[in-house]
Each structure stands twice: as C-alpha cells, then as structure tokens.
Amino acid sequence: AQSVTQPDIHITVSEGASLELRCNYSYGATPYLFWYVQSPGQGLQLLLKYFSGDTLVQGIKGFEAEFKRSQSSFNLRKPSVHWSDAAEYFCAVGAFTGGGNKLTFGTGTQLKVEL
C-alpha cells in the first residue's frame, strides 16, 4: 500500500524568502504525485501534479516540484514566498486502477509567512 510522509508539521518563512516543503512517498510502481493547498475554511486546490516525463513540474501561483525517484521524494518549492501563500499544504500519491483513482495524503505542512 502507498504512503506519504511530510516530515514538517509547521514551517515559518519570511515574505520574499524561498520555500521548500518536503514530501517522501512509498509506492511499489511509478507514482502519480500531487501537491494540494488548503486555505483556512476552504477545500483543497491542486497546485501541481506529476504523472510522467520531465521530473521538474510547474504549477500555479509560482510553485514547482521535483520528482526524485532515487530519493522517493517530491518536494515543493517556491523562490519567493508571498504572505498570501500562508496555508496548509498536502502531498498525495495516487493509485490509479480500475477500482478508483485513490489518493493517499500526507498529514500536511502548515506554512506561516512572517511579514
């Protein structure tokens, strides 16, 4: 069964600083990987996804993530954080079979941005 680990529960960065959120996954086959963002009181919004091909994927809001098979990682990055990026971020791995496209989520990383 697949699993996702987000080792950082909380991260605080200053506005304008760079950001990296860590995600490690466990999956027996080629993974489908996602990053979602959740603002307070809201649902989840997809930031980016990796299915195959180029291991560096670009997403919305200036985010990118790099798939590293050798490290079983899919870390999320942003070169310059804005105060509006404060939210909770979830990494997920997908198992796409005829029985449903089931996602397994990590426990999330809460991002605080200091002005």
Place this chain on the structure above:
Amino acid sequence: NAGVTQTPKFRVLKTGQSMTLLCAQDMNHEYMYWYRQDPGMGLRLIHYSVGEGTTAKGEVPDGYNVSRLKKQNFLLGLESAAPSQTSVYFCASSYPAGQGEQYFGPGTRLTVT
C-alpha cells in the same frame, strides 16, 4: 459551472442522531469520493464510487454508508452519529483515468456532541 458543491456547510448532531451529507458535481465525472479530515491526520478516504449505482469502501468506512443513485450526486450517511465522527468532510470527483486529478468541494464541518 459550480464544480463540486456540498450541503450543508455546518451541522451539529447529538450522539445517536442520523444525517445525510450531499455532494453534487457538474463536471460529468465518473468517480466520486468522500474523505474526512482530522487535525494531524491529513485526509482519509471513507468511501468512493466509480460510477452510478456503485460504491466501495475506503480506508475508514465504519459508521458510514453511501449511495450514488445519480451520476452527479454522492450521498454520505451517518445512521447513528458518534463523537468520534466529529470532523470536516470533503467530497471530491475525478475522471476515471488519464489525469486522475481530484476536484474538491468546500467541506462540511460536523460536530457530534
């Protein structure tokens, strides 16, 4: 195009009461899902459906039932609510294959006292 909508947004139940959460999507997605979100635990899959008239258990199905009578709707029922079911419930939908991206509703915050 409203995407995925959930009704109600908030609800307070007493232990033993029943209720149904409604999820509706207007994207013609085949697959639909119910998750619960608890602090420090991320989202966990309760039940899912791969098409009208079909449902299947996810990771934490106990205490919940679901129905998918129409392609656009996915209902989550609690027959006898327990305090352990206090949570935020999210519905999602997706196409069967290809991209597989799930689209989420805004959530229902349920408190069981």
